[in-house]
Amino acid sequence: MSRVEDAVSKVTTLSDAVSRLIDDGDSVCLAGLTHLIPYAAAHEIIRQGKRNLELIRATPDLLCEQMLVAGSLRKVVYSWAGNPGLGLLRVFRKAVEEGRIETEEYTHYGMVARLMAGAMHLPFFPIRTMAGTDLPKVNTNIKTISDPYTGEVLHTVPALNPDVTVMHVQRCDHQGNAHIWGFVGEVKEAAFAARRLIVTTEEVVNTEMILSDPNRVLVPGFKVDAVVAAPWGAHPSYAQGYYDRDNAFYHEWSQSTANEDRVRAWLAEYVLGTPNHVGYLERIGHHRLDGLRVPEGLAAPVNYGVYGGAVG
C-alpha cells in the first residue's frame, strides 16, 4: 500500500464541504468554461443561504442568475455574461442595469491571467490586450506598466486569489487527485490560486486508476480540502464522456425566465424544495438525465513503461 492510499480520506458530503469551507462574504470561483460547471455546489450554496458572495466565473452562465435571485451574491467578476449559444442572461442584465449587483469585467484573457498571477504568487500579469479600449476606463483594476527592459507599455491585471474554488471533475480518488479531460478551461489556474479548494466529482475511484495516468492529474490531491461525490454534478451543463448539455433546459431558461419571479419559482421547486443533490436529480427526473448520456469514445491507452531497479 502506498502512503497516498493510507492517508485519511477527504471524501465528505456536499453539505459538509460547503458549510465548512465557504463563509458568507467569501470570493468563490466556480470554475469551468461552459464545461464541467459546478452546478451541484452552486445549488448547495443556495440551500445553505450563503450571503454576500463574490462570484468569480469567466462565463457566469445560468447559475449566476440562480445565485443572484437566491440572494447569495454581492458581486460578479466575469468576462462574458450570456446564456451560452442562446443569447443574454436577462435576469442578470436587469439587475446590473438597475444597479442591484456589483460587477467587474475583463476579457477572457484578462480573467485567466488574473488567476494565473494569483496561482503563481505574482502581483499582476502583463498582457498585450485591452489597449485603446474602454475597459480600463470602467475597471480601474486594469492598469499599465512600462517594460523595464524596452520601455514598451503593456496592460496589466491584478492577481486574483479566490477564498474558495470549486472544480467539478470526471473522476478522482479519496485524496482529490483528479482526472479531467476534454475542455479544462481555467480550472488549473483557479485551483492553484484558491485559498481553499473543493472538488466535486462524477465518480470517486481508487488511487491505482489515478496513478495509471498521471499526465491527466491537473491538480495534486494535497491542494484539495474536500472531495465530494456528485454524479451529474454539472447538470445542466456538460461533462465530457459522461453526459451532454441539457440543451432543452438552457432553451427553456432563455424563453421563460425573463423575470426574477420565474427564477424564484424554479429555485423553490428544484433547489430549496429538495434536500440535497440527490433530491435535485430526482426532481429533474432520471428519464430526462438518461437521455443526456453519450456513447462511449475511448482514447487509445498510452504506454508509460515500468522503470525501476538499482542505479549504477
Next chain:
Amino acid sequence: MTTAEKHTSSEQMIAAAARALRDGERTFVGIGQPNLAAMLAKQLHAPRLVMIYESGAVGANPTRLPFSIGDPCLVTGVASLQSMMDIFGLFLQGGLIDTGLLGAAQVDRFGNLNSTAIGDYFKPKARLAGSGGACDIATLAHRVIVITPHQRQRLPERVDFVTTPGFLSGRSERDRLGMPGGGPELVITDIGTMEPDPSGELVLTALHESRDVEEAIANTGWPLRIAPVLRRTKPPTEQELTLLRALDPKRVYLR
C-alpha cells in the same frame, strides 16, 4: 426555402464570411454565425482550415453545431486540446492566429466593436454580454472579419463603448499603440461589405444582389463613402445553402 433564389440575409452574410476564409488559415471561431461560416468554408474551399476556439480546441472538426464554446462536440475529432491560458497566451498572443471572426452589437466608422453596453456604461440602456475573447482576438489576430446586420443604430459614427479595438480614432492610433494584429479587414453586412481605407475608415466595397448604394448609406450612422470600384457579391449558391441548412436545420442562426 429550397432554392438559391430565396435566401435569408443571414445566409448571405454567412456565405460571404465563409468565402473570405482561406484554406490552411488558423481561424479563431466564435459560437453562432461565425461558427457556421467556418464550418461552411471547411466543407467547400478550405478543407485545411484550422478552427480554433477560446475554450481550448485547436483544429476542431465539429460533428454538430456546438451549443456553446465548451461543447464536447468540439472535442470529438479535434487535433489538440489546450487550456484557456495556453490558447490566449501561447496561440493568440504567440502570434499563431491568422483570422478572427467576430460579431458585435455595434460597429463604428473605424471598425471598433461594442459588445458591452448601449448608452452609458454605469447607467446603460442595455448591458450586453461583454468581451469574452473578442477584444483579445481583435488585438492579436493577424486580421479580423466582422459580421453584423446593416442597421443605422448598429453602425454608429462611434460605438457607445469600445469593447474591441478596430482602428480606434484611425489607423495611426492603432499603429501608435503597437497592437500586434492588423485589425478589421472586412465587415460583412446584409447589404454588402465594407473595408477600411488607408486611414482605417470603413468604406462600402461591395453590394449583395438586389441591394443598392442608397440603402447602404441610409442605414449607416456615418457619412458612408463608396469605394472607387464597387463590386457585386454573388448570392449564396445552392450548394452553400444546402450545406448551411443541413448544419442549422432549426435555423437558430440562419434567421
